Amino acid sequence: MKWAIIILIMLSLLGSMMWALPSQRQRFQAELRRLASQKGFTVQVVRLTPPRGAGQIEQESYMTTAYQLPRFNLAKGERETFRSWQVSRQTTVANEGLPLGWSWAAGERQLATDQLELLAELIDVLPDGINSIESTPVHFSVYWDEKGPLETLDQLKAQMQKVIDRKF
Numbered sequence: 001m002k003w004a005i006i007i008l009i010m011l012s013l014l015g016s017m018m019w020a021l022p023s024q025r026q027r028f029q030a031e032l033r034r035l036a037s038q039k040g041f042t043v044q045v046v047r048l049t050p051p052r053g054a055g056q057i058e059q060e061s062y063m064t065t066a067y068q069l070p071r072f073n074l075a076k077g078e079r080e081t082f083r084s085w086q087v088s089r090q091t092t093v094a095n096e097g098l099p100l101g102w103s104w105a106a107g108e109r110q111l112a113t114d115q116l117e118l119l120a121e122l123i124d125v126l127p128d129g130i131n132s133i134e135s136t137p138v139h140f141s142v143y144w145d146e147k148g149p150l151e152t153l154d155q156l157k158a159q160m161q162k163v164i165d166r167k168f
Helices: 002-020 024-038 076-081 113-125 152-166
Strands: 042-048 062-070 085-089 102-106 130-135 139-144
Touching: 024 042, 024 152, 042 139, 062 130, 062 152, 102 130, 113 130, 113 152, 139 152
Parallel strands: none
Antiparallel strands: 042 062, 062 139, 085 102, 085 130, 130 139
């Protein structure tokens, strides 16, 4: 009987230690965020509120990870007149100029035709886990579920840099 109690206590302690260790997914996220930081990204966990989708009664919001690249190429005057915008992977009526399945959360009808074309190209090459894209005078952001290989960061940075260079 003593041995059964000792084994039960040892299993309980082992279970508690295993519960405290990070999972494989958590270790992957930590490595991904460390690499992102080295590549110049700012990574934040934020609450995202996409536009209300077709057929939705209430607007949903959820926690997601924002990968942001800072904008250093805007002069003060350009920052003051910059038009912020945001698009989300959502079906709504506010989808003018966007690929199928995407809609405007903010900034509809503010981009020129060539800017919309570049945005459509960006959306086409982004990983499926990107659920929103935002551009402000301070940074350019993608909201990502962090699924996929570590090499996705290089692809994200290259595509995001195109938009930053075009200043929209």
